[in-house]
Amino acid sequence: MVRGRICGLSVRDVRFPTSLGGHGSDAMHTDPNYSAAYVILETDAGDGLKGYGITFTLGRGTEVVVCAVNALAHHVLSKDLRDIVGDFRGFYRQLTSDGQLRWIGPEKGAVHLATAAVLNAVWDLWAKQEGKDPRTLLSCIDFRYITDVLTEEEAFEILQKGQVGKKEREEQMLMHGYPAYTTSCAWLGYSDDTLKQLCTEALKDGWTRFKVKVGADLQDDIRRCRLIRDMIGPEKILMMDANQRWDVPEAVEWMSKLAEFKPLWIEEPTSPDDILGHATISKALVPLGIGVATGEQCHNRVIFKQLLQVKALQFLQIDSCRLGSVNENLSVLLMAKKFEIPVCPHAGGVGLCELVQHLIIFDFISVSASLKNRMCEYVDHLHEHFRYPVIIKKASYMPPKDAGYSTEMKTDSVQKHQYPDGDVWKKLLAAQGN
Numbered sequence: 001m002v003r004g005r006i007c008g009l010s011v012r013d014v015r016f017p018t019s020l021g022g023h024g025s026d027a028m029h030t031d032p033n034y035s036a037a038y039v040i041l042e043t044d045a046g047d048g049l050k051g052y053g054i055t056f057t058l059g060r061g062t063e064v065v066v067c068a069v070n071a072l073a074h075h076v077l078s079k080d081l082r083d084i085v086g087d088f089r090g091f092y093r094q095l096t097s098d099g100q101l102r103w104i105g106p107e108k109g110a111v112h113l114a115t116a117a118v119l120n121a122v123w124d125l126w127a128k129q130e131g132k133d134p135r136t137l138l139s140c141i142d143f144r145y146i147t148d149v150l151t152e153e154e155a156f157e158i159l160q161k162g163q164v165g166k167k168e169r170e171e172q173m174l175m176h177g178y179p180a181y182t183t184s185c186a187w188l189g190y191s192d193d194t195l196k197q198l199c200t201e202a203l204k205d206g207w208t209r210f211k212v213k214v215g216a217d218l219q220d221d222i223r224r225c226r227l228i229r230d231m232i233g234p235e236k237i238l239m240m241d242a243n244q245r246w247d248v249p250e251a252v253e254w255m256s257k258l259a260e261f262k263p264l265w266i267e268e269p270t271s272p273d274d275i276l277g278h279a280t281i282s283k284a285l286v287p288l289g290i291g292v293a294t295g296e297q298c299h300n301r302v303i304f305k306q307l308l309q310v311k312a313l314q315f316l317q318i319d320s321c322r323l324g325s326v327n328e329n330l331s332v333l334l335m336a337k338k339f340e341i342p343v344c345p346h347a348g349g350v351g352l353c354e355l356v357q358h359l360i361i362f363d364f365i366s367v368s369a370s371l372k373n374r375m376c377e378y379v380d381h382l383h384e385h386f387r388y389p390v391i392i393k394k395a396s397y398m399p400p401k402d403a404g405y406s407t408e409m410k411t412d413s414v415q416k417h418q419y420p421d422g423d424v425w426k427k428l429l430a431a432q433g434n
């Protein structure tokens, strides 16, 4: 039973100094500090339940997103949760169409990341209060701009079909979990020794799918890809991620040099906005047996729609915080199902694994009903800061059992990492003479 009026919204700038160890580094983000704009919603329901929402950012970018969350706060404050979820589509559109903020979006950039943080908190709160049926889920989706490829009725049919065999798939998930791959061994800033050590440990832990960062220096890539392929052997799966480093012809040329290492996909080969560029790359890489994956920086459902329409990707990477929360992610999962393109979510960052596990397990149970060519990213960082961290067993995500969106962070972690006043940052800034 949905209850409570939103009587408080707070947002924190939480940063982790991951750049110090080269964690998370790639060809374009050489010194990322994994960060989050962390939103807490309170209600007057008197049940003690709060909604926690995050969006993933890097370092100083968090300041901008925190401002955007505050600029959106008035849409949520004093609203009855029942009214919000009773017309969630309308509420989503209210946030994304705010007449004074829309100009710095629309549905993209900092303001869309902020929308995700706020709506993720709403979903967390709502999920703690009640379950949802297909019609309710559909009522949360804004179909504006995508009805040329997916109507509400088609989406309903997909969800109805997804009911068949649902029980068995739930049991399968509870027993075996959702298959994952690891990105933790091969960040670009890691030395070869670190890569070898982490890869040895990952193999011992049963990982069979690995992602390596590429794109800055070809000879370096060849050496690192050889190293990792030799270590994992010919049968295990290898993916590559260039994080938007190349122009279109460069991407094709570079990947033809890395093809000998048999990557399943090249991720973000070029600008995330270049839909036709991705299509050109996809086509050129077919003879090499390499697919194109993208999505972690796709602004919204419209970009995904076009990527699907022009066959620009073979693996679709939703992101729980880049898109407008569960609402928009649902529309993308449904479009992917219609086009029969496997969804392999982006995760890692701060809390992305915690959030996206809900989406991808839902996708398997209620939408795609398939694990073919599907896996979810896993990065072994920062889970200790969450109250309900992901559980990985035998390289698979085990379904979360606690109600909610697994978004709540430990109070102590938030305090210590709040920027710039948390203990961690006070010490680091003092050491840097700031």
Ligand SMILES: C[C@H](O)[C@@H](O)CC(=O)C(=O)O
Binding pocket: 023, 024, 025, 026, 029, 032, 183, 241, 243, 296, 346, 347, 348, 377
């Ligand atoms: C800056 C991030 O760490 C980015 O490299 C993550 C990413 O591309 C991925 O996990 O995929």
Ligand SMILES: [Mg+2]
Binding pocket: 241, 243, 267, 268, 296, 346
């Ligand atoms: Mg990536």
